[in-house]
Amino acid sequence: MTSSECRCCIVGGGPAGLVLGLLLSRRGIPTTLLEAHDDFDRAFRGDTVHPSTLEMLDDLGLAQACLEIDHAKMQRMVLQSGGEETAIADFSRLRVKFPYIAMIPQVHLLELLADEAAKYPAFDLRLGCRAKELLIEEGRVCGVAYERDGEREELRATLTVAADGRGSRMRKRAGFERVKNAAAMDVMWIVLPRDEGEEIEAGFRIGLGRLVVVLARQDEWQLGYVILKGDARTVRDQGLEVLRDSIRLLVPELGDRVDSIQNWKQAHHLSVESSRIPTWHRDGFLAIGDAAHVMSPIGGVGINYAIQDAVATANLLADPLLGGTLTEADLARVQARRELPVRWIQRFQGLIQRVMVKRALDDRPFRLPLPVRVLTALPVLRDIPARIIGWGLRPERVAGGGSVQDA
Ligand SMILES: Cc1cc2nc3c(=O)[nH]c(=O)nc-3n(C[C@H](O)[C@H](O)[C@H](O)COP(=O)(O)OP(=O)(O)OC[C@H]3O[C@@H](n4cnc5c(N)ncnc54)[C@H](O)[C@@H]3O)c2cc1C
Numbered sequence: 443m444t445s446s447e448c449r450c451c452i453v454g455g456g457p458a459g460l461v462l463g464l465l466l467s468r469r470g471i472p473t474t475l476l477e478a479h480d481d482f483d484r485a486f487r488g489d490t491v492h493p494s495t496l497e498m499l500d501d502l503g504l505a506q507a508c509l510e511i512d513h514a515k516m517q518r519m520v521l522q523s524g525g526e527e528t529a530i531a532d533f534s535r536l537r538v539k540f541p542y543i544a545m546i547p548q549v550h551l552l553e554l555l556a557d558e559a560a561k562y563p564a565f566d567l568r569l570g571c572r573a574k575e576l577l578i579e580e581g582r583v584c585g586v587a588y589e590r591d592g593e594r595e596e597l598r599a600t601l602t603v604a605a606d607g608r609g610s611r612m613r614k615r616a617g618f619e620r621v622k623n624a625a626a627m628d629v630m631w632i633v634l635p636r637d638e639g640e641e642i643e644a645g646f647r648i649g650l651g652r653l654v655v656v657l658a659r660q661d662e663w664q665l666g667y668v669i670l671k672g673d674a675r676t677v678r679d680q681g682l683e684v685l686r687d688s689i690r691l692l693v694p695e696l697g698d699r700v701d702s703i704q705n706w707k708q709a710h711h712l713s714v715e716s717s718r719i720p721t722w723h724r725d726g727f728l729a730i731g732d733a734a735h736v737m738s739p740i741g742g743v744g745i746n747y748a749i750q751d752a753v754a755t756a757n758l759l760a761d762p763l764l765g766g767t768l769t770e771a772d773l774a775r776v777q778a779r780r781e782l783p784v785r786w787i788q789r790f791q792g793l794i795q796r797v798m799v800k801r802a803l804d805d806r807p808f809r810l811p812l813p814v815r816v817l818t819a820l821p822v823l824r825d826i827p828a829r830i831i832g833w834g835l836r837p838e839r840v841a842g843g844g845s846v847q848d849a
Contacts, residue, residue, distance in 0.1 A: 443592055443595060444595040445597075447598040450759075452575040453476050453826055454605035455567070455569075457745070459605030462755055464562075468545075471763050471764060475566070486631055489548055492833070512660045518643065521810070521814075522648070525647040532824065538833065582785060606728040620719055627800075632667060635808040642656060651803055652691075717736045730755055790830055
C-alpha cells in the first residue's frame, strides 16, 4: 500500500476545499486535496457568487479573472405575483465593490481556483481519489485511507479537513450526526434554453399555489419548481403537462420552449435540507462547508458560506499549522467564528420558508406577507434583505488583505 504525508489533508474539491487548499498552499503549508471525481464538472449545484465572496476573491487578485468567465449578473431579485412586481432584494443599492450576484458556472470557478492553487509548490491535487476511512490513532485523526484506481492508499496529516459536501462520509466516520431544521420544501431543477441577449428578471414567480424560481445562467434559464417536501411523487403522478402548464402560467416569457421538457429526467429533484452538526471538530479533524452545515437553497448562499468557512479556517489555522502547534482548541476557534453566521442565515432562510414559500404553495390566493411588505416598502429597510443575502453577517476576508506572508 502506498503511503504519503502532508500537513493538511483536505477531502473534497468543492468551493470550500479548493479555497482552503489555495489559501494554505500560498502560505507554504504542504496541503493535499483529494477529490473523488476526475474533474470539476458536475450537475447544476448553483452558480451564485455573492458580493462578499467577490470581494474576498478580489483580495486574492482573482475577482477580475472570475468576472472574465462568461457569466450572468443578478442585480435584483424580484417577486412577481398576480401581475404585481416587488423587488425583494436590490443588490445594486449595496455600497460594496461588486453590487450584484455573479452567476459564474461552478465548474469554471472551481477550475480557476485549482489552477491558482497549482501555482504553489505546496499544493498537491489528487483527482480520482475517493477518501474511504479516517485514520484514527488513540482517538486522534491522523489522516485518511483513500482509493485510487481500485488501490488503497494512505495519506497521513496533522490536520484532516472534511470538505466533502452534504453527504460527507468523513463527517460520518468522525462520528458526527446532523441536526436538521425544518425544510418543508423540495425543488425540481429544470433547464430551458436562453436566446442570446434574452433578459428576464431573476426571482420568484408565484400563483395558483405554485412557485417557480427563475435564474439566468450564461446560455440557459435555470428554473426551480418548488414543491412541498415529499410531494415529488404526487407531482410526477400529475403528469408533465401540469408542470409545463405551471411554467407557462408563471413564466410566460418562456412558454414557447416549455415543450422541450419531455421527461422527468429533465426535472432534477433536489431534496432540500437545512442542517448542521453540533460540533465541527475533534482532535486532528475539522468539518467545513456543506459537510458541517447543509443550507436551504433560499438566497443561494451555500457556495458562499462554504467559501467563508474556508477563509476563516485558513486565517485561524495557518500559523499553528506552520508552527506545528495546532491543537483542538484552534479547531474550536473556527467553529466559534463561523457558527453564528451559519445559524443566523439558516434562521433567516427558515423565516422566508415559513412566511413566503409555505404561503406561496398554499391554494389560497397569495398575498405578500406583512414582514416582506414592510421590508420592501420603507426605504430605510429596503436594503436589509440584499445585505443579508449578498453580504451576510461577518463576511470573511483573507488575513493580511491577501498578501502572502512568509512561510
Ligand atoms: C441542485 C443544487 C443547487 C444548488 N444551488 C445553489 C445556489 O444557487 N447557490 C449556492 O450558493 N449554493 C447552491 N447549492 C449548494 C452548494 O452547491 C453547496 O452549498 C456548496 O457546493 C458546498 O460546497 P462544499 O465545498 O462544502 O461542498 P461540495 O460543493 O458538495 O463539494 C464536495 C466535494 O467533495 C467531493 N467528495 C465527496 N465525497 C468525497 C470523498 N469521499 N473523497 C473525495 N472527494 C469527495 C465531491 O465530489 C465534491 O467535489 C446547490 C446545491 C444543489 C445540490
